[in-house]
Amino acid sequence: MSEKIDAHHHFWRYNEREYGWMADGMERIQRDFLPPDLEREMAAAGVDGCVTVQARQKLEETEWLLGLAEANDFIRGVVGWVPLVSTSVQADLERLANNCYLKAVRHVLHDEPDDDYMLRDDFNRGVGLLKRFDLAYDILVFERHLPQVVKFVDRHPEQVFVVDHIAKPRIKDGVMSPWRQNISELARRRNVYCKASGMVTEADWAGWTEEGLRPYFDAVLEAFGPERLMFGSDWPVCTVACEYGRWHRIVSEFASALSVPEEERILGGTAAEAYKLRGGHVCRLCSSLNPAVPNYARPPNRRSPRMRSCCDCGGSVIAARTSRPFAAQTRW
Secondary structure (H helix, E strand, C coil): CCCCEEEEECCECCCCCCCCCCCCCCHHHCCCECHHHHHHHHHHHCCCEEEEECCCCCHHHHHHHHHHHHHCCCEEEEEECCCCCCCCHHHHHHHHCCCCCEEEEEECHHHCCCCCHHHCHHHHHHHCCHHHHCCEEEECCCHHHHHHHHHHHHCCCCCCEEEHHHHCCCCCCCCCCCHHHHHHHHHCCCCEEEEECCCHHHCCCCCCCHHHHHHHHHHHHHHHCHHHEEECCCECHHHHCCCHHHHHHHHHHHHCCCCHHHHHHHHHHHHHHHCCCCCCCCCHHHHHHCCCCCHHHCCCCCCCEEEEECCCCCCEEEEECCCCCHHHHCCC
16 A cells, blocks of 8 residues: 555644634634644554645745654655745745745635736746746636636646645535636646646535535546646645545545546655655665665755665664754744
C-alpha cells in the first residue's frame, strides 16, 4: 500500500485582523491550529503525510510554514505565497526555493475584485518563473472563473497546475452546469491536477449529504481520472461542516469502487507526483551526494543542521532544522 497523503490543509495562529475571511458561523475555527492538532487527526484516519497550504498572503507565513515542515516529518511539502506581480518575485523565489519543502505557490485569486486578474501580464510573468524552480501553482477560484482559468493555463503549457477544491462549484444549490462542462474542458490540459477537497464547505454546512456530493466527485473523477485527482482535507476549514476523519472516509468510499492502484492514486499517489513529494525518511545525505537526485530532493543549506538516523541507508543524514525552539517558530 502506498502512502496516504492529505494534499491540502492549513495551519495558523489566529487573530481577527489577519483572518478576517472567517465569517459568522466559523467560530469553531477561530483559534490556533498547529501541527500537533493535525497529527492526531491524521493518525486516527491512517494518513501518512500532508501538504500545508498558505492561508495569508505574506512572505512571513511562507517562511513560517517551511519552518514547520522542517520540524515535522509528516509535513511533506508547502504551498506558499510569493508576490507574483512584484518586481522582487524572482529574488523571493530564489531565496525560498532553496528550501526543499517548498513545492508550489498559490495566490487567492477568487478574492481579487477583477475576475481577469489571472490574465494580467505581470501576474503571468511571475507564474512563468515557477517552472525553472520546479514549483507547481495552486489555482484557487470559484466556478465562475473557469473560462479565465482555461486561458490562463493555456499561457503556460509546461507548468504544473493544481485546482483547489474542484473549483468551488455551487454544491449548496445543487447546480452542476456550467461548472461540469468548464471543469471538463480544463481537465483536457494534461498539466492540470485537481483536489477533491473543500466540497463540504461549498454545500449546506448543516444539511449536506454524501449523496449530494457524489455527482461532483464523479464529475471530476471522470474529467481528470484517478491519475490526476487527489484527496485533500481542507482542515481545519472543513470542520465547520465535517470532521477530518469523516471526510477522509467519504473520499475513500467514493474511490473504493476503483481498482486498488487507482484508489491509491487518489489517496496519495497523485499528490506525491504533482508536488514531487518524498517520504518521511528521505536520505538527505545520499541525496546531497548523488547528482542524479534532482534539486528539489536536496536539503536546504541555509539553516543549522541537526543529525538524525536514516532508515534507508543506515547512515546519518542531515535534516535541516532551525535552531530555534518550536514555540518560537510559531509566533505568527
